[in-house]
Amino acid sequence: MIRIQLELYGACRDLHSQDRVEIDLPEGSTVADLRERLPAAFDRADPQRAAELVRCSAFATDAALLRDADPLPGNGSLAILPPVSGG
């Protein structure tokens, strides 16, 4: 198993009581696997709202955005990025 530490940003912060979510996933899991498991891990939002927001969010390490087919990073550290609104 690999322990994912997922940092929350923007509207995703409202889905959960803390500013990160921890999820354990099997070795070799991809971003797509995390995306599928994630909505059930939030403790504050109704499941439909969580699913909608996760569907239109991206995942990233500190260095770059990830594709759904990418393996999860070895250190387990990444972030979920809901639709952005900078500037």
Place this chain on the structure above:
Amino acid sequence: MIRIQLELYGACRDLHSQDRVEIDLPEGSTVADLRERLPAAFDRADPQRAAELVRCSAFATDAALLRDADPLPGNGSLAILPPVSGG
């Protein structure tokens, strides 16, 4: 007769020994009349160079550009504007 005081700018300054040219023109003269008479009034440039520069220059009061058909301003004060290169 109307006495025209024509201020010189840019490359037109090199056509003449002073920074303005005085020309007397008949009452009712237009910008086109001034344009025709002007090349011969410069004292420093060869006539062909003066004619070329006058041909691509505009004329203006302090307030706005003039068209060839416009009458010369009553106070006789205007400027010749060779091709511009600001900024």
Place this chain on the structure above:
Amino acid sequence: MEDFMHAAVCPAGQRRPDPQRALAFVSDPGFGGICLFVGRIRNHNLGRSVEGISYDIHPRLAENLFRQFGEEIRAELGSSVRLFVEHACGRLGVDDIAVVVAAGTPHRDEAFRACRALIEAVKHRAPIWKQEHYVDGSSAWSEGCSLCGHVHSGHG
């Protein structure tokens, strides 16, 4: 070789995005044109009175992506360029500066294009989230641009 780009996130209360610093950074004796954009907090949005905005930013990723945007713009321009971007993070009030972007280049058309491209990338592709605080006491996260379509290869 000195870096052609400055990219930073400025935590509110510590450091503000600074137009003067931007102009100084992108200047060069070979450059004739500098274009600068300043984004400030307006007192209204979509018909509602705004009294402030909180920016949430993933700072490490943001600085990495700012730099990636800069490399893309430099490659696209094909001319020498200096770029600057600073984005405020945290709670800001009306009139506060949210973002400063600047580009210096030999000619003005390139400066406008580079500055515009950089602010568009910051607005649409950077990990930055805006929560508006209204005069009536309520708050809302702004609608945004999904990054799902912006994943580039070779950086994962």
Place this chain on the structure above:
Amino acid sequence: MEDFMHAAVCPAGQRRPDPQRALAFVSDPGFGGICLFVGRIRNHNLGRSVEGISYDIHPRLAENLFRQFGEEIRAELGSSVRLFVEHACGRLGVDDIAVVVAAGTPHRDEAFRACRALIEAVKHRAPIWKQEHYVDGSSAWSEGCSLCGHVHSGHG
């Protein structure tokens, strides 16, 4: 009502075009976007080393036309806008600021468009002439844009 536009010619040695003054002038609590352009003297042009430029300006007509450009831009945008233009006159050296143009508007697209339109008008339609001084000691008036096609009706 306060004037929406500041337009001035700055004689060298007396006053310099100032980006900070520009940003302050075009700011407004209802405006989210400010675009600023700074034109500086480069150390080269068309392959020749430049050590300075002298600007010759018809100051009264220039300020009137700057204002006319501003009115045109405001009408074209159809939104509220504040505009600033200052152009240096006389002899400048490398790195000196020749021109500062700025626009403040509610949104950024309008700010970029207004700023660009104003600098293009200043470059192509204002009574300003540039004489380049080269490192080899020679000087030349720059090739320019003829104003013969730019005469508008109703102002003679």
